[in-house]
Amino acid sequence: MAVLDRTRTPDAGVVVRDLTLAYGSTVVQHELSFHVRPASIFVIMGVSGCGKSTLLRHMIDLEQAAQGDITFDGQRLWTENVAERRALQRRIGVLFQSTALWSSMTVGENVGLPLQLHTRLSAAEIRDQVAFKLALVGLAGQESRMPSELSGGMQKRAGLARAIALDPDYLFLDEPSAGLDPITSQRLDSLIMNLRDALQLSVIAVTHELPSIFTIADDSIYLDNESRRAIAHGDPRALAANAEHARVRAFLNRQSVDASTRAEGDGPESPARSEVL
Amino acid sequence: MPQSASHSRLYRIESRNGAAALVLGGDWGGASRLPTSQRLVAELVAARGDSEAPITIEGHDLESAHPRVAALVYAVSQGLRSREIAVAYTGLPASVSSLVALARPPAADAASGSRAHWLTRLGAAGRNRMEAFTRAAEMVGNAFVATPRLSVGKAQARWVDFMALLRETGASSLPVVTVVNLLIGAVLGFVGAVQLAAFGAGLYLADLVGIAVAREMAAIMTAFIMAGRIGATFAAHLATMEANEEIDALRMIGVSPFEFLVLPRLTALTLMMPLLFLYAAALGIGGGMIVADLVLDTSPASFLGRLQDAVAARHFVIGFVKAVCFGILIALASCYLGMRAGRNAAEVGRAATRTVVVSIIGIIVIDAIFALCTNALGV
Numbered sequence: 226m227a228v229l230d231r232t233r234t235p236d237a238g239v240v241v242r243d244l245t246l247a248y249g250s251t252v253v254q255h256e257l258s259f260h261v262r263p264a265s266i267f268v269i270m271g272v273s274g275c276g277k278s279t280l281l282r283h284m285i286d287l288e289q290a291a292q293g294d295i296t297f298d299g300q301r302l303w304t305e306n307v308a309e310r311r312a313l314q315r316r317i318g319v320l321f322q323s324t325a326l327w328s329s330m331t332v333g334e335n336v337g338l339p340l341q342l343h344t345r346l347s348a349a350e351i352r353d354q355v356a357f358k359l360a361l362v363g364l365a366g367q368e369s370r371m372p373s374e375l376s377g378g379m380q381k382r383a384g385l386a387r388a389i390a391l392d393p394d395y396l397f398l399d400e401p402s403a404g405l406d407p408i409t410s411q412r413l414d415s416l417i418m419n420l421r422d423a424l425q426l427s428v429i430a431v432t433h434e435l436p437s438i439f440t441i442a443d444d445s446i447y448l449d450n451e452s453r454r455a456i457a458h459g460d461p462r463a464l465a466a467n468a469e470h471a472r473v474r475a476f477l478n479r480q481s482v483d484a485s486t487r488a489e490g491d492g493p494e495s496p497a498r499s500e501v502l
Numbered sequence: 503m504p505q506s507a508s509h510s511r512l513y514r515i516e517s518r519n520g521a522a523a524l525v526l527g528g529d530w531g532g533a534s535r536l537p538t539s540q541r542l543v544a545e546l547v548a549a550r551g552d553s554e555a556p557i558t559i560e561g562h563d564l565e566s567a568h569p570r571v572a573a574l575v576y577a578v579s580q581g582l583r584s585r586e587i588a589v590a591y592t593g594l595p596a597s598v599s600s601l602v603a604l605a606r607p608p609a610a611d612a613a614s615g616s617r618a619h620w621l622t623r624l625g626a627a628g629r630n631r632m633e634a635f636t637r638a639a640e641m642v643g644n645a646f647v648a649t650p651r652l653s654v655g656k657a658q659a660r661w662v663d664f665m666a667l668l669r670e671t672g673a674s675s676l677p678v679v680t681v682v683n684l685l686i687g688a689v690l691g692f693v694g695a696v697q698l699a700a701f702g703a704g705l706y707l708a709d710l711v712g713i714a715v716a717r718e719m720a721a722i723m724t725a726f727i728m729a730g731r732i733g734a735t736f737a738a739h740l741a742t743m744e745a746n747e748e749i750d751a752l753r754m755i756g757v758s759p760f761e762f763l764v765l766p767r768l769t770a771l772t773l774m775m776p777l778l779f780l781y782a783a784a785l786g787i788g789g790g791m792i793v794a795d796l797v798l799d800t801s802p803a804s805f806l807g808r809l810q811d812a813v814a815a816r817h818f819v820i821g822f823v824k825a826v827c828f829g830i831l832i833a834l835a836s837c838y839l840g841m842r843a844g845r846n847a848a849e850v851g852r853a854a855t856r857t858v859v860v861s862i863i864g865i866i867v868i869d870a871i872f873a874l875c876t877n878a879l880g881v
Contacts, residue, residue: 327847328846328847328849329846329847329848347536347538349538349539350570353538353539353573353574353576353577354570356576356577356580357572357573357577357605358573360576360606360607361601361604363606365605365606365607365608365609367608372846373844373845392569419604420604422600423597424569424597424601425597
């Protein structure tokens with residue numbers, strides 16, 4: 226478990242350097258480099274099939290890339306030291322796309338299991354922690370329900386409660402608002418922002434939901450599925466207007482790429498924070 | 503004047519002029535065990551006495567804003583509020599108070615876990631059983647109605663699937679059927695050889711092995727193997743399809759799940775089981791023959807000669823008919839239990855296990871019925 230007010234070092238947050246993602250000989254993304262600042266929300270965006278989820282799977286150590294490096298607060302993810310690696314993994318919370326709640330356990334057991342396995346808390350304190358985490362996501366008193374009895378939005382929130390069970394420093398969200406109605410999706414967005422503020426979390430979210438991106442993102446990266454590179458990096462609101470690449474503007478403005486190319490040259494390109502990595 | 507109720511670096515309970523306070527301090531990160539919230543609530547209520555003043559939770563002395571603090575503050579506050587005691591906070595670190603503010607207490611009507619009357623539950627269980635029985639009967643009925651459609655090529659099933667199922671149930675099962683039946687035949691041979699040799703009746707080993715294998719063992723052992731190998735696979739596959747809404751998708755394009763999924767499986771298993779039985783019987787007898795040669799020095803030629811005289815074709819027919827029945831049973835049980843499984847991972851496993859259990863019990867029951875009938879008929 227981490228202490229909330231973390232000291233800020235130059236390496237603070239998550240740093241990805243020259244990461245090349247590949248399945249066999251097929252390269253999914255070339256040489257990704259970016260920095261997720263502590264206590265900020267970083268969005269990985271791009272069209273379906275661009276490698277967003279693959280990048281996320283690498284960042285949470287479910288896969289290891291042949292080339293490149295990822296550090297969390299200066300600590301390398303892919304070290305040979307297994308104990309260090311597991312310790313770092315425990316500081317990472319993940320909300321999977323399908324929520325991945327264990328269907329044979331109640332909601333309370335789902336949230337309590339990481340605490341049982343990784344802490345030496347007493348049963349009573351685990352019960353308190355579970356009640357608190359569920360209250361944080363607005364599911365207070367739902368401990369004894371089974372995941373299958375919850376609606377889609379409630380399942381997402383239960384998944385979120387499980388992801389923050391161990392008070393992680395880094396929270397990864399895979400398509401958090403996929404399959405949710407606009408109101409539930411908006412509630413989830415504000416919940417994520419509240420949790421970031423309250424828990425001082427570094428949040429890394431993979432999503433292509435535009436309203437969500439514009440609401441939560443402090444910073445973002447756009448993975449292109451044609452050049453297989455990150456072609457934009459910065460605040461998505463600025464990128465929507467000023468991104469250098471037509472495909473990024475088309476994505477963020479929900480236009481066809483042609484329409485976005487035609488609009489090119491309407492005024493000077495602002496340097497904002499748009500850059501090619 | 504503060505009166506200390508308990509001594510600890512991490513927390514203490516004070517009562518000042520009748521108002522109780524929980525004073526938190528120190529570094530909570532290192533402490534492995536903390537007082538339970540229930541104990542703190544009880545102590546606070548005791549310290550408060552008859553006073554009406556709110557209970558204060560103080561955090562001026564906290565050295566770090568560890569997340570455990572927030573969970574404890576929330577739990578204590580909830581415990582106090584449930585007793586309709588007001589709570590006030592002072593000096594809590596900003597991160598703790600913002601977390602506590604974010605936590606939403608349960609709605610008043612959230613706890614509705616009351617159990618129904620036992621008679622109601624008994625009735626509901628009975629109705630569920632009746633419904634399950636109706637569904638099972640419906641599936642058997644469907645099988646009778648749809649099989650003729652398959653034979654005239656009008657069923658909504660795909661040949662590719664059917665061929666793959668034939669291979670899976672037939673050819674792919676050969677290795678395990680081979681090993682098991684060869685060894686069962688050999689074991690019967692050993693047991694029989696020792697007993698018969700004692701009476702100088704070693705030649706009759708062919709009778710013993712031949713009848714036992716053809717009438718009982720080949721069909722039963724093969725059916726057990728198929729229940730474990732194929733029945734469990736079918737059930738898990740269909741249960742996963744149900745969980746993924748694949749079966750609903752079939753219904754929506756106007757395809758009968760029975761014809762598309764159950765019928766090919768039923769037909770494949772019903773066709774393959776008797777063939778596997780013949781193969782298994784041959785291997786079982788082969789196993790017995792090897793043992794006869796090794797233990798009793800009965801040559802294969804004389805063993806087979808004796809077998810021809812002793813084992814009438816009707817023994818094979820009985821085994822053959824049983825194998826067909828076992829095939830139908832395993833296919834229907836696996837498809838029925840698979841398609842009725844709930845929509846989650848645990849249910850998939852449960853469907854597979856139940857299929858194996860139901861099939862094995864069913865196989866023995868059917869075998870017993872056959873034994874009764876053949877006995878009554880004198881065959």
